[in-house]
Amino acid sequence: MRTESKLEKVLAAGHLAVTSECGPPRGSMADKVIEKGKYLHGVVDAVNVTDNQTAMVRMSSFAASVLLKQQGHNPLLQMVTRDRNRLAMQADILGAYALGIDTMLCLSGDHTRFGDHPMAMNVHDIDSVQLIQMVKNMRDEGKFQGGAEIKNPPKMFIGAAANPFADPFELRVLRLAKKIAAGADFIQTQCIFNVDKFEQWMEGVRARGLHKQTYILAGVTPIKSVGAARYMKNKVPGMDVPQEIVDRMAAVPKEKQPEEGIAICIETIERLKKVEGVAGFHIMAIDWEEKVKEIVERAGLLPRPQV
Amino acid sequence: MITAERKPLEELMEYIKPFKRILLVGCNECVTVCAAGGRKEVGLLASGLHMAVLKSGATIEIREHTLERQCDPEYVEELVPMIDGVEAVMSMACGCGVQEIARRFKNKPVFPAVNTKFMGASERQGVWSERCQGCGDCLLGMTGGICPIARCAKQLMNGPCGGSTGGHCEIGDDTDCAWALIWERLKALGQIERYVEITPAKDWRPGGGSGPRKIIREDLAE
Amino acid sequence: MENFEPVIVAFCCHYCAYTAADMAGSQRLTYPANVKIIRVPCSGKVDALHLVKAFEKGADGVYVAGCLEGDCHFKNGNVRAARRVESVRKYLEEIGLEGERLEMVTMSAGMGYRFAQVATEMTEKIRKMGPSPIHLALAGGASEARQAANI
Numbered sequence: 001m002r003t004e005s006k007l008e009k010v011l012a013a014g015h016l017a018v019t020s021e022c023g024p025p026r027g028s029m030a031d032k033v034i035e036k037g038k039y040l041h042g043v044v045d046a047v048n049v050t051d052n053q054t055a056m057v058r059m060s061s062f063a064a065s066v067l068l069k070q071q072g073h074n075p076l077l078q079m080v081t082r083d084r085n086r087l088a089m090q091a092d093i094l095g096a097y098a099l100g101i102d103t104m105l106c107l108s109g110d111h112t113r114f115g116d117h118p119m120a121m122n123v124h125d126i127d128s129v130q131l132i133q134m135v136k137n138m139r140d141e142g143k144f145q146g147g148a149e150i151k152n153p154p155k156m157f158i159g160a161a162a163n164p165f166a167d168p169f170e171l172r173v174l175r176l177a178k179k180i181a182a183g184a185d186f187i188q189t190q191c192i193f194n195v196d197k198f199e200q201w202m203e204g205v206r207a208r209g210l211h212k213q214t215y216i217l218a219g220v221t222p223i224k225s226v227g228a229a230r231y232m233k234n235k236v237p238g239m240d241v242p243q244e245i246v247d248r249m250a251a252v253p254k255e256k257q258p259e260e261g262i263a264i265c266i267e268t269i270e271r272l273k274k275v276e277g278v279a280g281f282h283i284m285a286i287d288w289e290e291k292v293k294e295i296v297e298r299a300g301l302l303p304r305p306q307v
Numbered sequence: 308m309i310t311a312e313r314k315p316l317e318e319l320m321e322y323i324k325p326f327k328r329i330l331l332v333g334c335n336e337c338v339t340v341c342a343a344g345g346r347k348e349v350g351l352l353a354s355g356l357h358m359a360v361l362k363s364g365a366t367i368e369i370r371e372h373t374l375e376r377q378c379d380p381e382y383v384e385e386l387v388p389m390i391d392g393v394e395a396v397m398s399m400a401c402g403c404g405v406q407e408i409a410r411r412f413k414n415k416p417v418f419p420a421v422n423t424k425f426m427g428a429s430e431r432q433g434v435w436s437e438r439c440q441g442c443g444d445c446l447l448g449m450t451g452g453i454c455p456i457a458r459c460a461k462q463l464m465n466g467p468c469g470g471s472t473g474g475h476c477e478i479g480d481d482t483d484c485a486w487a488l489i490w491e492r493l494k495a496l497g498q499i500e501r502y503v504e505i506t507p508a509k510d511w512r513p514g515g516g517s518g519p520r521k522i523i524r525e526d527l528a529e
Numbered sequence: 530m531e532n533f534e535p536v537i538v539a540f541c542c543h544y545c546a547y548t549a550a551d552m553a554g555s556q557r558l559t560y561p562a563n564v565k566i567i568r569v570p571c572s573g574k575v576d577a578l579h580l581v582k583a584f585e586k587g588a589d590g591v592y593v594a595g596c597l598e599g600d601c602h603f604k605n606g607n608v609r610a611a612r613r614v615e616s617v618r619k620y621l622e623e624i625g626l627e628g629e630r631l632e633m634v635t636m637s638a639g640m641g642y643r644f645a646q647v648a649t650e651m652t653e654k655i656r657k658m659g660p661s662p663i664h665l666a667l668a669g670g671a672s673e674a675r676q677a678a679n680i
Binding site: 081082086108109110111113114122124125126127128129130133134145161162163165166167168171174175177178181182190237238 | 460461462463464465466467468469470471472473474477478479484486487490491499502503505506507508509511
């Protein structure tokens with residue numbers, strides 16, 4: 001065991017892990033964070049707390065993580081390299097760990113062009129791979145990125161993202177290998193709708209034995225409507241929504257579409273369970289946290305293991 | 308080269324409003340090549356400003372002069388005979404040229420007529436793209452001759468982000484994904500192993516992180 | 530400006546419009562004397578600077594007359610000229626002049642009638658628009674200068 005992270009314990013014990021996410025509000029409402037968290041109690045092993053998701057200003061991931069921690073959750077602190085330099089990030093990691101946060105996800109972040117501050121400077125002092133490396137060195141070597149020693153080093157269980165659907169496809173396994181070499185203990189993937197392509201990617205992952213060097217949590221998202229399916233298919237860079245999914249959503253009446261989206265999500269999880277190397281699921285129910293429990297339950301992943 | 312684009316006439320008109328006689332100075336180097344501040348652009352702007360001033364009911368005398376290189380003191384010296392006859396200078400050079408004039412002529416207001424944009428190359432006639440950010444520690448040798456600092460929207464040094472689609476950057480289809488280009492190059496060169504190596508966090512000091520930069524060549528400096 | 534007679538400058542390509550002007554003459558077609566013809570080896574030779582300077586010197590209207598599409602003696606000079614005219618029109622707007630004071634037209638060497646027609650239409654259009662503000666300012670300046678000199 002590298003850390004005290006609940007997520008690490010679940011994964012190390014060989015259980016299929018379940019994580020979900022909670023997007024902090026666009027305002028300083030602690031109650032909103034707590035309310036969203038309520039739906040996830042006893043349902044997931046860790047709650048991802050997004051960091052200025054889609055480059056829109058929100059309550060800080062750090063603060064929302066602390067609020068969730070106070071409610072007994074296991075927050076998974078997301079950190080993007082877009083908004084802060086290495087000093088600020090290390091400072092936050094120390095602070096987060098001091099407040100009981102022991103799991104994090106290292107990302108580069110969506111470009112500011114997509115957000116509500118397109119005029120802002122993108123920092124990118126370091127990239128996501130270098131962030132992973134930095135957090136690992138803080139933990140294992142007890143050293144800041146600048147080389148100085150850390151007193152009581154933060155023991156973070158380190159996560160990274162992988163997008164099997166982005167291009168160039170042949171580079172995607174190598175990119176994962178690089179993140180693992182940098183120190184990624186676990187991986188959360190982009191939402192999987194195209195399971196065939198994901199399986200193809202996993203073949204490459206297994207061929208290099210990467211699934212044995214890290215835990216891969218397969219990302220899934222329940223689609224609320226055919227409109228949302230179309231939007232993700234056409235407008236979100238790096239998303240792969242097959243036409244069959246859009247057609248399937250379009251084939252049912254509007255009021256039945258949310259139900260259909262959840263059914264698709266559960267079927268996807270069932271298919272992914274059979275893929276060798278999948279260590280768990282990351283359920284991204286964007287502004288739909290109340291449905292996570294149903295998905296986890298119907299996918300046969302409840303109750304969550306006590307470790 | 309350093310690329311630039313002319314500022315809107317409206318902004319330039321504000322600068323010159325208080326003056327009756329100005330000197331418009333072009334530069335024969337980069338800004339000439341990118342058609343922003345060479346002799347021809349000096350002529351066009353002088354003419355445009357003159358007309359805009361006439362239309363506003365005022366008058367102005369605009370003298371035109373284009374220097375061989377505005378970022379070099381010895382060429383800026385050429386302006387000495389002209390400078391007393393004017394109240395202000397407007398420069399069509401990059402920011403370096405503007406500052407050279409400000410340094411040489413302490414009592415003369417100087418205004419930029421162009422926005423200095425980036426270090427780039429000409430893609431085709433009339434199209435220039437950013438290629439270098441002057442990070443001071445070139446890593447092109449590792450990346451197949453394509454710069455991820457200047458050409459990746461997130462300056463990623465270890466591969467493409469999840470937004471790379473069909474060779475394009477997530478910020479838009481008119482921007483190439485630098486890492487897609489790098490990957491193609493490394494494959495063509497048989498250097499795929501270069502990609503696997505992790506590029507460690509960059510030291511930004513040579514890139515300006517430690518303040519304004521300077522080069523001193525002992526063998527040349529006087 | 531009463532009895533306003535516009536000053537029109539026409540940059541005419543040697544291979545088409547200039548010959549067309551000749552043709553108009555030999556056909557005894559009349560066109561307004563307002564149009565001052567400048568012969569150029571190709572419409573593509575006309576630089577943005579020439580167009581802008583014409584207005585700066587007081588022209589009320591300017592046009593570039595090049596060959597019909599696909600007929601340029603130098604392959605694509607007329608296409609380039611059209612793009613340049615478009616960009617100078619925007620510049621004129623920025624300066625505060627109406628972009629419509631500048632036009633790009635095409636014709637062949639045999640189109641004497643079209644030459645006369647274009648010259649007439651352009652003159653009439655500009656006459657309706659009135660003098661360019663630059664023309665006015667220059668004329669005003671001149672009268673002030675005359676007053677100052679007690680002429």
